[in-house]
Amino acid sequence: MSLTTTSTGSAATAAGPVPPSPALPRASRSRQKSRGLLLIWIFVAPALIVYVTFVLVPVALAAVYSFFNWNGLGALDRFIGFDNYIRALSDPIFLGAMTNNFLIVVLSLLIQGPLAIGIALLLNRPLRGRALIRTLVFVPYVLSEVVAGLAFRLMLPPGGPLDTMLTSIGWTGDKPLWLADPDVAFWTLFAVITWKYLGFAIILMLAGLQGVPEELSEAAAIDGASWWQTQRHITLPLLGPTIRIWAFLSMIGSLQLFDMVWILTGGGPLNATETMATYMVEYGNGRSQIGYGSAVAVILFVVSLVIALLYQRYVLRRDMRGAITRG
Amino acid sequence: MNRRAPRRWAAIALSGLTIGALAACSPSADPGTGGNGGSGSGDEVVLTWWHNGTGEPLLGFWEDVAAEFEEANPGVRVDVTAYQNEELQRTLIPNQLRTGGGLDLYQQWGAGELAAQVEAGFVKDISAEVSERVDQMGGVVAPWQFDGATYGLPFNFGISGFWYxxxxxxxxGIEGTPETLDELYDAIEALKAAGIVPIAVGAGDGWPAAHYWYHFVLKSCSPEILQEAQVSYTFDDPCFEEAGALLEEFIASEPFNPGFLATSAQQGAGSSAGQVATGAAAMELMGHWNPGVMGGILQEETGDENATPPEFLGWFNFPAIPGAAGDATAALGGGDGFSCTAWSPPECTDLLNYITSVEVQTRFGEIGAGIPVTPGSEAGISDVNLLQVLEGLQASTYVQLWLDTAYGPTVGGAMNEGIVNLFGGQGSPTAIVDNMRNAAATL
Structure with a gap:
């Protein structure tokens, strides 16, 4: 912990602006200063323009649209105040979608987290073929969502490859309708998401484990600590910052989950796998109610923002200390 | 000169390029200039044409038509591109229309959607340019008209029925085809007894399941009630709920493929069309485009570019319900057409007139992709099934446009959702109508 923050802190200081040499005459100094400013603008401008055009402006536009009844084609002239928000927040399908998002957040933290830590701890030990296993574990994450989603879609229909495989290993009875049964589809989706994103969590944890000094484990071993005790009292606490950052990424990803659901189930059957993002696309874009869809987008944005800020304020605070230079 | 200067100039040039590129991406403010459509370099006129024929034979057919038009009209270039249907209809076209350029001729499904586009000022009134063609085609143009003016022309129009x-x-052991609903129930039982999945339905896509309800509505409601509903969005007549009750009864006979709630309509062998094409299910209620879709799926699945729609395919109209209040000779259908954008050059209507000419329409019939609309081109249809669809179309006194197209995406989407819920055992005949009323209230 302390090692990380110190090194980040000193790096930030080293990268800070170098004070101008007092020996330069005043005119030259100001010319150098304006030249420096120009240079900063030149380097920042492209990114800034892209950011403003493709992030800030759309966010602001969505906020404006959300107060109108607008089909996306005609003039923006039917102001309806907060009606779109009231409609979304009283629609059982949207509330169901929101519940699904939060369920995925909680399940990811409870299931993917411990699983990733466990596998990372195993992969961090000397093991034959470790590099190969690490690669295999990471492969699903590298695949694009659309490719992985389509692959599962092709594997999961009734009587499809998965069912055939299950029959061949002895399950001869009726199989669940993996994607077509509203009671099963959500769990199928969660299993696919776990398969897809577990590799990323494992790689993060493995990277975090590299930062845990070996000397501490060695000292503990000399003191007679078992492998399990070493992991519990030394490795895990030192892995804290990594776990907290992973949890943050996982939460935001779960709240904004779209592509995998869209490809795999489209939010169905009977809205069982709907997330806020799929709801937004289907009810906003699909039904030509851009104003309503924008209101849903704003709700999704606010929910994610509030959670992100709260998390940063209360959980990531310790990890951020020293990492941000305040001038 | 210091050595860093060239790098700095490179940075300035780079940011200049970025700004330039962004400016090029931003929509043209004046629709009259037409983005990249209509105003090509020099004297060349560029027509940008978007359609949904992503599979053969339609893909190559439209490319041929574009090339022929270019040849006959020197100085005109036609950029023709195919996009996946739902993407094209729901995302690409509305977004492109809003930019006021970059698109000239585009796929038009007509009715509710056309009305919204016309009211927003994005569609060209082509009444004068195509008056001759409209006279030729007759009533079938109605979905492409709004407030007495013509805003597009169909090139394909057919009705829905069972492909089996x-x-x-x-x-x-089924002899003949079911003529009444009771006979259909008998056929379903016979197929089940023989261990065959009676019907495949792509309820995962919504609309294929909804077509069942549309057919029952047609059997329960008179054409007058349907026409009134289309204009005023009133669904108070009990016939709409009666249709739901008929559908509920039909679903209860469990005729559908396992997992139909997640089945798509047209993608791959697992889709409803794929299941019928590969012999995994016996029937599918679908529009006249189905043989083309099945041919495309078989091409993908077998890798054989020349795969044709299955030879075992037959067609029959949705069975009658004796004693039902609706018009017994009414049919459910719809078509595909093209519209010109408000800012398209005059050549756009020329191309549209060429597409709907007897010559091109006859060839359209010959390739078996659909049913041509322009009278005189029927001779091109050689596909036995399409001929049957055409016969059904000609025998019907009233053709109701697909209800979701007729009511537009807002009410149509809510209606389809209510119907799929009924398929999944979570809805009711009343809930479908409630969904429609609630959606109509948000218009």
Whole structure:
């Protein structure tokens, strides 16, 4: 912990602006200063323009649209105040979608987290073929969502490859309708998401484990600590910052989950796998109610923002200390 | 000169390029200039044409038509591109129309959607340019008209019915095709007894399941009630709920493929069309485009570019319900057409007139992709099934446009959702109508 923050802190200081040499005459100094400013603008401008055009402006536009009844084609002239928000927040399908998002957040933290830590701890030990296993574990994450989603879609229909495989290993009875049964589809989706994103969590944890000094484990071993005790009292606490950052990424990803659901189930059957993002696309874009869809987008944005800020304020605070230079 | 200067100039040039590129991406403010459509370099006129024929034979056919038009009209270039249907209809076209350029001729499904586009000022009134063609085609143009003016022309129009596997029907001992709903129930039982999945339905896509309800509505409601509903969005007549009750009864007979709630309509062998094409299910209620879709799926699945729609395919109209209040000779259908954008050059209507000419329409019939609209081109249809669809179309006194197209995406989407819920056992006949009323209230 302390090692990380110190090194980040000193790096930030080293990268800070170098004070101008007092020996330069005043005119030259100001010319150098304006030249420096120009240079900063030149380097920042492209990114800034892209950011403003493709992030800030759309966010602001969505906020404006959300107060109108607008089909996306005609003039923006039917102001309806907060009606779109009231409609979304009283629609059982949207509330169901929101519940699904939060369920995925909680399940990811409870299931993917411990699983990733466990596998990372195993992969961090000397093991034959470790590099190969690490690669295999990471492969699903590298695949694009659309490719992985389509692959599962092709594997999961009734009587499809998965069912055939299950029959061949002895399950001869009726199989669940993996994607077509509203009671099963959500769990199928969660299993696919776990398969897809577990590799990323494992790689993060493995990277975090590299930062845990070996000397501490060695000292503990000399003191007679078992492998399990070493992991519990030394490795895990030192892995804290990594776990907290992973949890943050996982939460935001779960709240904004779209592509995998869209490809795999489209939010169905009977809205069982709907997330806020799929709801937004289907009810906003699909039904030509851009104003309503924008209101849903704003709700999704606010929910994610509030959670992100709260998390940063209360959980990531310790990890951020020293990492941000305040001038 | 210091050595860093060239790098700095490179940075300035780079940011200049970025700004330039962004400016090029931003929509043209004046629709009259037409983005990249209509105003090509020099004297060349560029027509940008978007359609949904992503599979053969339609893909190559439209490319040929574009090339022929270019040849006959020197100085005109036609950029023709195919996009996946739902993407094209729901995302690409509305977004492009809003930019006021970059698109000239585009796929038009007509009715509710056309009305919204016309009211927003994005569609060209082509009444004068195509008056001759409209006279020729007759009433079938109605979905592409709004407030007495013409805003597009159809090139394909047909009705929905059951596509079935004649071999599986024979295997189940079914003679002839079901003429009444009771006979359809008998056929379903016979197929089940023979261990065959009676009907495949792509309820995962919504609309294929909804077509069942549309058909029952047609059997329960008179054409007058349907026409009134289309204009005023009133669904108070009890016939709408009666249709739901008929559908509920039909679903209860469990005729559908396992996992139909997640089945798509047209993608791959697992889709409803794929299941019928590969002999995994015996029937599918679908529009006249189905043989083309099945041919495309078989091409993908077998890798054989020349794969054709299955030979065992047959067609019959949705069975009658004796004593029902609706018009017994009414049919459910719809078509595909093209519209010109408000800012398109005059050549756009020329191309549209060429597409709907007897010559091109006859060839359209010959390739078996659909049913041509322009009178005189029927001779091109050689596909036996399409001929049957055409016969059904000609025999019907009233053709109701697909209800979701007729009511537009907002009410149509809510209606389809209510119907799929009924398929999944979570809805009711009343809930479908409530969904429609609630959606209409948000218009």
């Amino acid at each position: 596997n004649t071999e599986l029907f024979a295997e189940a």
